[in-house]
Amino acid sequence: MDTNTATVEQERAAPQGRVNTIDYKMVTFSLAGKDYGVDIMNVKEIAKAGRFTFVPNAAPYLRGVYNLRGDIIPVVDLRVFFHLPAEKKSDEALENMLILRLGEHVFGVVVDNIDKVVGIQSSSIQPPHPIFGDINIKYIHGVVENQNRLYIILDVVRIFAQKEEEKPRILSETPSGSYYAPVTGPISVPLTDSVIEARDEGGGTDLDFIKQTLFALKRFAATPLNEAWVNRRFEEWKKIQKSSDLQLKNIEDADQYLETFYSPYSGNFWGEDFIQAILQTLPDTASRTIQVWNPGCGKGFETFSFACVLRKRYRDAQIKIWANDSDLLAISQAPNMVFQLDDVPEYFREFLVKGRNGYTFNSTIKDSILFEYHDILNSNPFPELDIILARDILSFLPPVDQNRIISDFSEKLKGKGLVILGKNEQIVEEGWTSLGKDPVSAYTRKE
């Protein structure tokens, strides 16, 4: 009797005491008979779920993935994670699951039983002591007593952050051998060599002036990237002009000089010949998703062409293309292009649907492309890419930025990823292997 009154009083007193002081709420649950808690701020919801989709080759504590109302989330079995005994349930049985949200990531966590929400005073949390729980001490935020029960508060941020750290570490190790060292100085070296060479032939200064004029008028920067073409073109130019006056006097001259620089089918649908050439450079891949970055996509003809080519080449893969341009006017038209059937080459017609004003690409193609108003010189936050399609864009960036973007390409590309440059552009830096044959200039990183 005495003890009963004592507990009642204690319980009555406790809520009053807590009203003012609760500043930490945790969701409590049990693992192998012991009580645990996690900060309620990390808990998105709780759910009963089962029949998780098994993911091969994953860590043993990863039960699989689960479809949470359309979002695919990984499900971790905390008992396995901490090497605690877990009751084997039949495949159909539902497990108790906490859905945690940590930053951008949502995880499912399987536990034995979910108890309730307990409010405590954060100052009453004591630091972990190794004798509590069967759990690695670094994952414990603290220990707290509430109504005669001892709760171990797990530091979920740490548990899952630790797993995240592991991943990038592995990734960064793989490319390190072939990692492309950003070139800072060497760019001027080959340039001066060739200039000296050209000067010996007596045409050096003219070529230099032409290079400067091209940059001033057309923002075309002559660098090792396009040097072979610039020199070749200069020889042609001498023949075309015949006269002693080789200089580019105005923008028309500059346009004429650059006429043969541009890749085939720039700003237009790709023709059959170019498609065949591209197909030869595309790798066989077992990957289910193909991520492509297409900077400088202009009005989108190139992007649509490439999307169709990829769709036909990789029938079962999910294709995602990020297409950017810094020309607002051009790119604004891209998502809603309408064509007349006659203007579209045969190859692409199977992907067209008839709309009110003409033909447009079907939703499969459209949904695979994301047109963005974006400047390549700003940060390029793209995921790991399989293919970068950047025809005739690098040449129109200042030399310093050309190098920066090429090293950016190297960083963003998957191990066997492919960079497709313009017809007359070459990566001369170390660490790249040339793949394509004219008119396709394609590169992969050296293994």
Place this chain on the structure above:
Amino acid sequence: MRVEYINPFVEAAFNILKEVLNTEVRRGELYLKSTTMPVLGVAALVGLAGDVEGRVLFDMSKSTALAVASTMNGEQLTTMDELAKATITELANMITAQAVTKLHDLGFKFDLTPPALFTGDNMEVSDHEVEALIVPMEVPEGRIEINVAIRERA
């Protein structure tokens, strides 16, 4: 920034400013900006979540903010008091809300956070790995820069 997102913001800013200030609005050239940029003095920030993540910042000088708040309230305000602040906050809310409504009609789902207002001198704003679209709007009260930094959720 996804092309489809641009117009709703431009249109919403244009419509709302024209309506609440009852005046002519001139839109400047749109452009992209990256890294850190200075804030003019009064900045209202509305966060966006949903299909995208990011924020919209309405940036103006203190005198512009006072003039805009005065016009909207129909009385002369001389200091950035509670009323002036609430007015600018509300303006940011109206524009963003209309843009989000337009985007919703296009099939994009966005949620917005309540606006937060920042005032002070020599402020800067930086966004990690997101470039901002700047929509400059000229009204008789001054220049209002609408700074949209959003990106697709990966």
